[in-house]
Every structure is written in C-alpha cells, then in structure tokens.
Amino acid sequence: MKTQDELKKIAGYKAAELVEDGMIVGLGTGSTVRYLLDALGERIKNDGMHFTGVPTSKRTADYGANLGMQIKSLDEVDQMDITIDGADEIDPEMNGIKGGGGAQTWEKLVAVNSKQVAWIVDESKMVDQLGKFPLPVEVLAYGHHQLVERLDALGYNPVVRVKNGETFHTDEGNIIIDLHMDHINDPDALADALSNMTGVVEHGLFLHMTQTVVVGTQDGAKVLTK
Numbered sequence: 001m002k003t004q005d006e007l008k009k010i011a012g013y014k015a016a017e018l019v020e021d022g023m024i025v026g027l028g029t030g031s032t033v034r035y036l037l038d039a040l041g042e043r044i045k046n047d048g049m050h051f052t053g054v055p056t057s058k059r060t061a062d063y064g065a066n067l068g069m070q071i072k073s074l075d076e077v078d079q080m081d082i083t084i085d086g087a088d089e090i091d092p093e094m095n096g097i098k099g100g101g102g103a104q105t106w107e108k109l110v111a112v113n114s115k116q117v118a119w120i121v122d123e124s125k126m127v128d129q130l131g132k133f134p135l136p137v138e139v140l141a142y143g144h145h146q147l148v149e150r151l152d153a154l155g156y157n158p159v160v161r162v163k164n165g166e167t168f169h170t171d172e173g174n175i176i177i178d179l180h181m182d183h184i185n186d187p188d189a190l191a192d193a194l195s196n197m198t199g200v201v202e203h204g205l206f207l208h209m210t211q212t213v214v215v216g217t218q219d220g221a222k223v224l225t226k
C-alpha cells in the first residue's frame with residue numbers, strides 16, 4: 001500500500017510530462033508541486049530542458065530557482081502555456097478548493113492567465129461534493145473581525161487561520177479565514193457571494209478553469225481530461 005506522499009510523487013512526476021521545451025509554465029504551491037518541481041529539475045539537469053516558471057508563492061520561487069529554473073513574475077510574462085498546481089478537493093466537474101497552503105490569490109491569478117490548467121493530487125482529494133475541506137478566504141487584516149462576524153451570521157463557520165500559535169499571514173500580508181462548511185451545495189453562488197464581500201481579497205473556490213487532473217492512485221497515475 002503506497003502512502004499519500006508516494007501518491008503525490010506519482011502525480012507530480014507524471015504531470016512533469018505535460019511541460020515542453022520553451023513553455024511558460026505556472027508553478028503551483030504545496031507538497032505535491034514540490035514533486036513536480038523535482039521532476040522538472042531532473043529534466044533541466046539531465047536533458048537540458050529549458051522553460052520559464054511563473055511561481056505562485058515565494059516558497060515555489062525559491063525552490064524552483066534552486067533547481068536551476070528560470071523564474072519570472074506574472075508581471076513579466078504575457079500568458080502561461082500551462083499552469084500545474086495542487087488542490088485540496090476536486091469534484092467530478094473538475095471544480096476545486098485550493099488554498100490549504102495559503103497561496104490561493106497568486107494561484108488564481110496565474111491560473112486565469114493560463115491557456116491550460118492541470119491539477120496534481122493524490123486520490124484522497126477526489127470527492128463527490130466540495131466542502132469537507134475548509135474553504136480558505138483571504139481577507140484584508142484591517143476590519144477582519146467584522147468580516148468573521150458576517151461570515152458567521154451566514155452560517156459559514158469561519159475560523160481565522162493560525163500557524164505555530166500565530167495568526168497566519170499570506171505572501172501579501174493578508175489573513176485567511178477558513179470556512180468549515182462541511183458541504184457546499186452551490187459553489188458558483190458561494191463564489192459570487194464571497195467575491196462581493198468588501199474586505200475579501202480572494203477565495204479558494206476554483207471553478208470552471210481546469211481541463212486536466214493527474215491523480216496518483218494505488219494503480220499508478222491516472223490522467224483525467226475534460
């Protein structure tokens with residue numbers, strides 16, 4: 001029986017095959033993406049492959065640069081040929097929740113500027129309905145207590161994210177409120193409602209933007225396409 005980490009590695013290494021020489025590639029964030037980066041680093045070293053990576057977090061930028069990748073920011077490129085990223089939950093429509101690592105705003109900015117989006121996950125992330133994983137909502141620090149109260153009044157069970165005993169801050173210095181909803185019946189309606197709330201910077205519902213999911217399973221990598 002393979003561990004969850006081994007399944008992440010299977011997905012990350014398989015997805016590296018989607019990257020071709022000369023591409024501009026959006027690079028996601030998280031432990032599964034690290035395997036993708038390792039695989040791409042091996043191709044740079046062994047095959048002399050060359051591509052431009054657009055990272056979705058400072059962590060990914062540092063990790064990729066150490067592996068010899070040419071790194072550019074989103075402001076320095078026109079469009080990504082492909083973005084490959086992890087996810088926290090994916091439903092049968094290839095809609096997902098992201099932001100477990102707190103990088104969802106940069107991740108969404110890079111994804112929406114990509115010709116193609118692929119996600120890499122271990123099989124535990126494939127679900128029938130979104131919502132068991134707490135939905136991250138990135139908000140401005142200023143006035144966030146009021147926003148927590150509004151989200152609570154809507155029944156969304158908001159919890160301000162804490163890491164190592166301290167309030168978590170994103171690369172942009174914002175705060176994350178995780179919504180413990182258990183199930184999300186209408187992801188589109190919830191996405192619209194959250195986007196319309198003053199103080200919300202971005203939320204972790206990634207809808208209608210992904211065409212490929214590479215799943216690490218006990219039987220090897222499975223590539224799902226839309």
Ligand SMILES: O=C(CO)[C@H](O)[C@H](O)COP(=O)(O)O
Pocket residue numbers: 028029030031032033085086087088097098099100101102103104107
């Ligand atoms: O959205 C993310 C970071 O903001 C990650 O892609 C997501 O949390 C999955 O992470 P992991 O691959 O470590 O399970």
